[in-house]
Amino acid sequence: MPTSAGPGKEILIAVMGVTGAGKSYFIREVTGNSGVEVSSGLHSCTSKVGSYSFEHAGAKVTLVDTPGFNDTTRTDSEVLTEICDWTSETFKENRLLSGIIYLHSVTNVRMDGSSVKNLRMFQKLCGRGALRNVFLTTTQWSKVTDQAEGEIRERALCEERNFWGLLIERGATLQRFHGTRESGLKLIDQLMSNQPEALDIQDQIVTQKRTIVETDAGQFINAELIAQEKKYKEEIESLERECQAAIKEKDEEMRELIAEERARAQKKLEKAVDEKRRLEEMHAEEMRRRDIEKQRDEERRKEEQRETQEKLEKAEAEKRRKEEQHAEELRKQEEREERRIREERERAAAEARRLEELHAVQIREQQEREARIRSEEQEKSTADLKLTTELHAAQMREQQEREARIRSEEQATAAAERGRLQSMNQSLLEEIRRKEKKRGIGFNIGPVGFGIDF
Numbered sequence: 533m534p535t536s537a538g539p540g541k542e543i544l545i546a547v548m549g550v551t552g553a554g555k556s557y558f559i560r561e562v563t564g565n566s567g568v569e570v571s572s573g574l575h576s577c578t579s580k581v582g583s584y585s586f587e588h589a590g591a592k593v594t595l596v597d598t599p600g601f602n603d604t605t606r607t608d609s610e611v612l613t614e615i616c617d618w619t620s621e622t623f624k625e626n627r628l629l630s631g632i633i634y635l636h637s638v639t640n641v642r643m644d645g646s647s648v649k650n651l652r653m654f655q656k657l658c659g660r661g662a663l664r665n666v667f668l669t670t671t672q673w674s675k676v677t678d679q680a681e682g683e684i685r686e687r688a689l690c691e692e693r694n695f696w697g698l699l700i701e702r703g704a705t706l707q708r709f710h711g712t713r714e715s716g717l718k719l720i721d722q723l724m725s726n727q728p729e730a731l732d733i734q735d736q737i738v739t740q741k742r743t744i745v746e747t748d749a750g751q752f753i754n755a756e757l758i759a760q761e762k763k764y765k766e767e768i769e770s771l772e773r774e775c776q777a778a779i780k781e782k783d784e785e786m787r788e789l790i791a792e793e794r795a796r797a798q799k800k801l802e803k804a805v806d807e808k809r810r811l812e813e814m815h816a817e818e819m820r821r822r823d824i825e826k827q828r829d830e831e832r833r834k835e836e837q838r839e840t841q842e843k844l845e846k847a848e849a850e851k852r853r854k855e856e857q858h859a860e861e862l863r864k865q866e867e868r869e870e871r872r873i874r875e876e877r878e879r880a881a882a883e884a885r886r887l888e889e890l891h892a893v894q895i896r897e898q899q900e901r902e903a904r905i906r907s908e909e910q911e912k913s914t915a916d917l918k919l920t921t922e923l924h925a926a927q928m929r930e931q932q933e934r935e936a937r938i939r940s941e942e943q944a945t946a947a948a949e950r951g952r953l954q955s956m957n958q959s960l961l962e963e964i965r966r967k968e969k970k971r972g973i974g975f976n977i978g979p980v981g982f983g984i985d986f
C-alpha cells in the first residue's frame with residue numbers, strides 16, 4: 533500500500549507507449565472516466581497530452597495520456613513539442629512524476645519500427661535517473677489466444693537489450709495490465725510511494741535551457757530524419773538506375789512499377805526533408821525566442837540589479853538614518869544623563885552644603901554651648917576666686933588686724949615697759965641725784981645712752 537501519499541498530495545503518473553498500445557484504454561479503466569477517448573481503429577485519438585485525476589488511497593492521482601511517436605496525424609517533432617511543453621510546465625510547477633507506465637501490447641507479434649523508435653524516444657525523454665519509477669507494462673492480454681505465446685513475446689521483450697532488456701537492467705520494472713480497474717490500481721498503488729523524479733527532457737529544457745532540437749530526444753529525431761533523407765535519396769538513385777535499365781531493356785511494365793516505387797520514395801523523401809526543414813525552422817524560432825528571452829532575462833537582471841542597488845541604497849540610507857537617529861538618541865540620552873548627573877551633583881552639593889551648614893550650626897551650637905559652659909565655669913571660678921580672694925583678703929585682714937593688734941599690744945606693752953623702764957630710770961636718776969646732792973657733787977646725768985628696743 534502507498535505510504536508517501538497524504539491529503540492534498542498529487543501523485544503524477546505519465547502513461548506512454550506507441551499509438552494503439554492501450555494508453556487511453558488504461559486511463560479510462562482506472563479513472564472510470566468515460567470521457568477518455570479510446571481509439572477504435574489504427575488511427576490515434578490521443579494527439580495531445582491530457583490529464584485525468586481521480587481520488588485514490590487518500591491522494592489525488594493524475595494520469596497523463598501522451599501521444600505516441602507513431603501518431604498518424606502528427607509528426608514526431610510536433611509530438612515531441614507537445615510532450616516538451618507539458619513536461620516543462622509541470623516541472624516549473626514543481627510537479628514531478630512519481631511514475632511512468634510504458635505500455636506495449638503483447639499482441640504485437642514482433643518489434644516493429646515504430647515501437648523501436650517510440651522506445652528510443654522514451655529513453656531519450658526519460659533518461660537514466662527516472663528509470664526506477666518506470667513500469668514497462670504489457671497490455672491487451674485478453675486478446676492473446678495463447679497465453680504461453682504472450683509470455684514468450686513478453687520474455688523476448690525483456691531479454692532483448694535493445695528493447696526492454698537494458699531498461700530493466702537499469703532499474704525499470706516489468707509489469708502486466710490485465711485490462712481491469714483492479715489491475716491498473718495495483719500498478720498505481722506501487723507507484724504512489726515512489727520518490728518523484730525529474731525527466732532528462734525537463735532538466736535539459738528548463739534547467740539547461742536547450743531548444744527542443746538541442747535535447748537528446750530532438751537530436752534523435754533530427755538524426756532519424758537525416759538518416760531517412762539519405763536512405764530515400766539512395767533509394768531514389770537506385771530506382772533511377774533501375775528505371776534507366778528498364779528503359780534500355782524497353783521493359784515498360786517494369787519502368788512503370790519502378791516509377792511508382794520512385795514516386796513513393798520521393799514522397800517519403802519530401803516528407804522527411806519537410807520535417808527536417810520544419811525542425812530547423814522550429815530550432816531557429818526557438819533560438820530567436822531564446823535570444824529574446826535571454827535579452828529579457830538580461831533586462832530583467834539589469835532591472836533586478838537596479839532594484840537591488842536601489843534597495844541597497846535605500847537600506848543604506850535607512851541604516852544611516854537609523855544610525856543618525858540612534859546617535860541622536862544617544863546624544864540626548866547622554867545629555868539627559870549629564871543633566872541627571874549634574875542635577876545629582878548639585879543635589880549632592882546642596883545636601884553637602886546643607887549638612888555642612890547643619891554641621892556648622894551644630895559646631896556653633898556646640899561651641900556656644902561650650903563657651904557658655906566655659907563662661908559659666910569661668911564665672912563660677914571667678915566667683916570662687918573672688919570668694920577665695922575675699923576670704924583670703926579677709927583672712928589676711930584678720931591676720932593683719934591680729935598682727936596689728938598683737939603689734940599694737942606689744943607696742944603698748946613695750947611702751948608700757950619703756951615707760952616703766954623710763955620711770956624706773958627716772959626714779960633711779962633721781963635717786964642718784966639725791967644721793968649726789970647729799971655728798972655735794974653735782975653733775976647732770978641726762979638720759980643714759982641705752983635704751984631698750986623692741
Ligand SMILES: Nc1nc2c(ncn2[C@@H]2O[C@H](COP(=O)(O)OP(=O)(O)O)[C@@H](O)[C@H]2O)c(=O)[nH]1
Pocket residue numbers: 549550551552553554555556557558569570571572573576577578671672673674675709710711
Ligand atoms: N481487450 C483489451 N483491449 C485493449 C486494451 N488496451 C487497449 N485496448 C484496445 O486497443 C485499442 C487502442 O487502445 P487505445 O487506448 O486507444 O490506445 P492508445 O493509442 O495507446 O491510447 C482500442 O481499441 C482499445 O479498446 C486492453 O488492455 N484490453
Ligand SMILES: [Mg+2]
Pocket residue numbers: 555556557569570571576577578597
Ligand atoms: Mg490514446
